[in-house]
Amino acid sequence: xxxxxxxxVFFSTSLASYLDKKLLVLLRDxxxxxxxxxxxxxxxxVVLEGAHERVIVGELYCDIVLGxxxxxxxxxxxxxxxxxxxxxxxxxxxxGWAIQRGDxxxxxFPFFFQAQKAEKEASDLKGTMRxxxxxxDLD
Amino acid sequence: MLFFSYFKELVGKEVTVELKNDLxxxxxxxxxxxYLNIKLxxxxxxxxxxxxxxxxxxxxxxxRYVQLPPDGVDIDILHDxxxxxxxxx
Numbered sequence: 001x002x003x004x005x006x007x008x009v010f011f012s013t014s015l016a017s018y019l020d021k022k023l024l025v026l027l028r029d030x031x032x033x034x035x036x037x038x039x040x041x042x043x044x045x046v047v048l049e050g051a052h053e054r055v056i057v058g059e060l061y062c063d064i065v066l067g068x069x070x071x072x073x074x075x076x077x078x079x080x081x082x083x084x085x086x087x088x089x090x091x092x093x094x095x096g097w098a099i100q101r102g103d104x105x106x107x108x109f110p111f112f113f114q115a116q117k118a119e120k121e122a123s124d125l126k127g128t129m130r131x132x133x134x135x136x137d138l139d
Numbered sequence: 140m141l142f143f144s145y146f147k148e149l150v151g152k153e154v155t156v157e158l159k160n161d162l163x164x165x166x167x168x169x170x171x172x173x174y175l176n177i178k179l180x181x182x183x184x185x186x187x188x189x190x191x192x193x194x195x196x197x198x199x200x201x202x203r204y205v206q207l208p209p210d211g212v213d214i215d216i217l218h219d220x221x222x223x224x225x226x227x228x
Contacts, residue, residue: 013170013171013172013176013177013178013201015201018201026162028160030160044176044201044203076203077158077159077160077202077203077204078158078162078164078201078202078203079201080182080201
């Protein structure tokens with residue numbers, strides 16, 4: 001199989017229709033990033049403007065503001081368009097704080113991470129998707 | 140090329156795409172390319188209580204990794220195509 005050329009941008013699964021739209025990008029490690037698609041290429045490398053990572057623990061969610069992001073295509077599992085009509089989140093979801101990267105360890109909402117730890121203990125640890133959360137153990 | 144042609148036949152049909160991370164998504168096959176990237180429309184997540192927050196995407200997804208479960212596949216057509224491919228025709 002040859003490397004994809006320039007013309008592959010116009011194949012039927014082109015991301016061109018998603019430009020300037022708010023997207024959900026699901027990564028191989030299980031992270032969910034939201035942001036506006038500004039650019040892409042044949043490898044599904046993606047530029048997201050105003051990107052934030054949405055961490056969801058049960059009924060709580062938390063947005064980690066990231067800013068301008070370039071995501072390497074090999075890490076992308078799925079790209080989805082957010083439906084502007086439907087609610088972004090179920091109404092029952094409680095917002096946490098939108099925090100800047102780097103504040104994670106000096107969190108001033110320990111409740112959120114307690115809940116996160118409890119959920120981690122309660123659910124099956126399948127695969128590597130949750131392993132990245134282990135560094136948040138506050139023991 | 141065989142599966143690319145096969146998926147092209149399935150365009151417009153409802154398929155369930157199972158990803159490597161065990162997430163299963165049902166949707167109507169919109170388009171596919173030679174690398175088997177898949178675009179789905181009117182997506183909804185199978186097994187909602189397992190992945191409740193995945194309500195987020197409903198319009199369409201460009202999916203990278205795929206495992207197709209049998210209920211989305213017509214095995215006879217696939218058998219014929221494979222036989223033809225093996226024969227070199």
